[in-house]
Amino acid sequence: xxxxxxxxxxxxxxxxxxxxxDKNVQRVIWAIVGLLCILLIGLxxxxxxxxxxYLWTLQESQIESSLDMRNxxxxxxxxxxxxxAIQMGFGISQGIYFINLFCGAITIVGLIKYCQKQPFPWxxxxxAVPYLICIVAMGYSRQAVAIGFLLWGLSIxxxxxxxxxxxxxxxxxxxxxxxxxxxxxxxxxxxxYFWWQYLLCGLFIFFGLFYxxxxxxxxxxxxxxxxxxxxxxxxxxxxxxxxxxxxxxxxFAAFFFWDKIKKISPDYKIIKWMAIAAFxxxxxxxxxxxxxDRFALYLIPLQLALWSRLIAVQKTMLMRSTWASMILAYYGxxxxxxxxxxxxxxLWLPYRMWPFTSETIYPPLYPFY
Numbered sequence: 001x002x003x004x005x006x007x008x009x010x011x012x013x014x015x016x017x018x019x020x021x022d023k024n025v026q027r028v029i030w031a032i033v034g035l036l037c038i039l040l041i042g043l044x045x046x047x048x049x050x051x052x053x054y055l056w057t058l059q060e061s062q063i064e065s066s067l068d069m070r071n072x073x074x075x076x077x078x079x080x081x082x083x084x085a086i087q088m089g090f091g092i093s094q095g096i097y098f099i100n101l102f103c104g105a106i107t108i109v110g111l112i113k114y115c116q117k118q119p120f121p122w123x124x125x126x127x128a129v130p131y132l133i134c135i136v137a138m139g140y141s142r143q144a145v146a147i148g149f150l151l152w153g154l155s156i157x158x159x160x161x162x163x164x165x166x167x168x169x170x171x172x173x174x175x176x177x178x179x180x181x182x183x184x185x186x187x188x189x190x191x192x193y194f195w196w197q198y199l200l201c202g203l204f205i206f207f208g209l210f211y212x213x214x215x216x217x218x219x220x221x222x223x224x225x226x227x228x229x230x231x232x233x234x235x236x237x238x239x240x241x242x243x244x245x246x247x248x249x250x251x252f253a254a255f256f257f258w259d260k261i262k263k264i265s266p267d268y269k270i271i272k273w274m275a276i277a278a279f280x281x282x283x284x285x286x287x288x289x290x291x292x293d294r295f296a297l298y299l300i301p302l303q304l305a306l307w308s309r310l311i312a313v314q315k316t317m318l319m320r321s322t323w324a325s326m327i328l329a330y331y332g333x334x335x336x337x338x339x340x341x342x343x344x345x346x347l348w349l350p351y352r353m354w355p356f357t358s359e360t361i362y363p364p365l366y367p368f369y
Contacts, residue, residue: 001339003040003351008129008335010036012328015122030112033125037108041137042101045352048139049344058095062086075142077174078103097354103141103175108133110148113155115304119264119312124304126328130335131246132300138348143297146176154185154270154301162186182298188269240293244285246334247278247299250306260313261306274302 010033020026061082081102085095111132115124137144149172153165165186172179254261262268278299285292307327314320339345 001349001351003353004129004134004335004339004348007037007040007133008126008332011122011126011129012332015120015126015324015328030116034108034112037133038101038104040351040353041104041107041133043097043354044100044138045354045357047348047351048141049347050140051347054099054141055092055096058082058085058092058099062092075175075177077171078142078145100141103145104137107137107144107148110150110152110155114151114301117155118305118308120308120324123311123324123327124308127303127307127331128300130331130338131243134335134348135338136297136300143176143178143294146172146179147297147300148172149175150179150182150298151301154267157185157188157267157270178294179298181295185270185273188267188273240285240289240296241282243293244278244281244296247296247302248282250303250310251275251278253310254306257310257313261309264309264312265305267305271302271305274299278302 014029014033021029057079061079078099081099082095085098086092088098090098111125111128115121115128118124132144132147136147149168153168153172156168157165166183169179169183169186261271265271278296281292281296281299311320311323311327314323339349
């Protein structure tokens, strides 16, 4: 568990450090911490719930030289990245690290850009460590990249930057198509829109996805995916409820300071609509556990934004320090409980890192004939 606690304690220590330094020093510190996160994400060995699945994808890329839009279901750019790793001669043994480093870099760059927009950036980064970095980025690479693009987009979403936000979201959908559900956040940029523009956006998303899936032959595959995410009972309801509630907890705390938070939040409309979505995920969880559990990942920015702003609206330094201490203690507890008591924790433990492991880098997978 040393790597996970290192990722948590480094930004937490910086957040409480009385020595801040000038802008140049801060840039260097952010670069060092960001590089640490990328290396621990990218060079992990047999860590994460989908480790074997991603090895299968890489193995298929080595055997199948063709690349078509049917790969959209697996994330077209992710599959393309796998082919690129093979074409560059990394092979399977080293290719997985090339891919994970790239995915980790996108995730962390987006995360840092969003954290730096918060009143207390290091608090926001520490809040992201237990689940977003340790679990999602090290377990679900494709969706982590999608979240990275979302965070990057949210960090620049304002009046006049709608095109950049849409571009980043569309890039993210080529890693995980579900990110398209966050596209309506573009209407929170501050520009005035008419009702027919909202309707047009909804129709564009619906018919665009339908046409894309029909023309590429993946509609039948998505019927299987719908079965997996909605009608199956694969997801753990208790675990999903905890993860969904983690998005709701800061909302209850922020309720008592909502007017003050609104005054210091230029992205208030984004926060408001994401908060509404977070509340809705709780009752909807019983109808589609796996689907809502995965969608709730796109609401993690609420935790980063609200906890930081809850500290910012406190009147005295003592109250700010108290709130910061309680928040970091809460997330430290989350980290401890998950890795010691969660059912799937063994998939993340022990943390192993290339090239410091002496075990076989690429274990045998299913045979191809």
